[in-house]
Amino acid sequence: MIPYLLKRTFLLVLLFTWFIISSSAKIILPSVFSDNMVLQQNSEVAIWGWSNPGETVKIVAGWNSKDTIKVKADNTAAWKTTIKTGKAGGPYTIQIIGEGGLELKNVMLxxxxxxxxxxxxxxxxxxxxxxxxxxxxxxxxxxxxxxxxxxxxxxxxxxxxxxxxxxxxxxxxxxxxxxxxxxxxxxxxxxxxxxxxxxxxxxxxxxxxxxxxxxxxxxxxxxxxxxxxxxxxxxxxxxxxxxxxxxxxxxxxxxxxxxxxxxxxxxxxxxxxxxxxxxxxxxxxxxxxxxxxxxxxxxxxxxxxxxxxxxxxxxxxxxxxxxxxx
Missing domain, CATH: 3.40.50.1110 (SGNH hydrolase)
Structure with a gap:
């Protein structure tokens, strides 16, 4: 009886943890993408992260705010795309739009x-x-x-x-x-x-x-x-x-x-x-x-x-x- 109860309790904990993670999922970027960063000028650079599986993430860069980049997270919650940078300058912001979106500030090219x-x-x-x-x-x-x-x-x-x-x-x-x-x-x-x-x-x-x-x-x-x-x-x-x-x-x-x-x-x-x-x-x-x-x-x-x-x-x-x- 005790092993069954332990197993049942463990499954309930797993389900509760999954619910909490799913309901509070937000966009996550690797630490190399943060405020104060430098992106390589005059290039097409990669940007990647994690969000809800299947979620469409939008990216708007301050040096080209008229262009919105869209990328869809795969079933592991990972997404990756590229963004074109211009000539050296800044500071700029980069908006990452989605559930729990964020904004990178003081970004330089x-x-x-x-x-x-x-x-x-x-x-x-x-x-x-x-x-x-x-x-x-x-x-x-x-x-x-x-x-x-x-x-x-x-x-x-x-x-x-x-x-x-x-x-x-x-x-x-x-x-x-x-x-x-x-x-x-x-x-x-x-x-x-x-x-x-x-x-x-x-x-x-x-x-x-x-x-x-x-x-x-x-x-x-x-x-x-x-x-x-x-x-x-x-x-x-x-x-x-x-x-x-x-x-x-x-x-x-x-x-x-x-x-x-x-x-x-x-x-x-x-x-x-x-x-x-x-x-x-x-x-x-x-x-x-x-x-x-x-x-x-x-x-x-x-x-x-x-x-x-x-x-x-x-x-x-x-x-x-x-x-x-x-």
Missing amino acids: GEVWICSGQSNMEMNVGWNIFNGEEEAAKANHPNIRIFNIPKIGAEYPQQDCRATWTVCSPETMRATSAVGYFFARQLQEKLNVPVGIIVTCWGGTPIEVWIKKSCIENDQELNDAKYSLKYDWWPGDPGVCHNSMIAPLIPYGIAGAIWYQGESNCSNYQIYGKLMKTLIDSWRTDFKKDFPFYFVQIAPFNYGENGTSEFVREQQDLVSRTVPNT
Whole structure:
């Protein structure tokens, strides 16, 4: 009798939960679509989210308010469409109209760049960078926007991440990648357009964690080499950072990516060039764009027993000369 009652109670809870969810369903966007965001200028960019299954969602962008885009959610509640952006400018609003609709505010059109890698990219003012506090104090740049993705790994691809777009200020500059910030500042000054940086990096990580697991497993040489990478304090398994720190962005419209990584691959430098090419090719496939991928050669530092950085730099140089648009 008790198992039956427990089963019946469980079913009632499920039905009640379903009723609550169904009756209060509203439009949900992934966190990369939020107030203060930057969309890639002069492009046809993807926008996606979730609502009631079968619901028609309408989208009205402030730079082209006469054009209403309509998209219907599938039976899993997911929907995706594209929206045309114009020349750089803003701020604009984007209205997402439907049950529980919402409005995105302070949206800019400009250049969007991914900033990724390990500690050299992660390093911020708190790491005691040269003139860090002086630079932070004057970092009031309303046309620079920052999207910092938290460091977390995942076994499977994730649909979202816990982040939000922020306007560049002394406070937000201190909390983001110094390399990413100075890159954005120079780009904004040279082009005189809004710039958004998506900062997704994790100190100590090897390149394999940023590549889709399937890309490693489908290549015998790379798959055999992956087992030599064992770390206690940061991720080492192929794909775990791609799943949680890249996949939630796909297929957000971007201009390109900058990369600063390599120290954690000194032990398997022989295949680093192939790994870099695999990462670049797979990201370009993910975002459906042959975007520029720029990277920094690692410094001639004493890396201890794995002091083979010169060979990593050699591999990086080879990639720069053989992989287009790098």
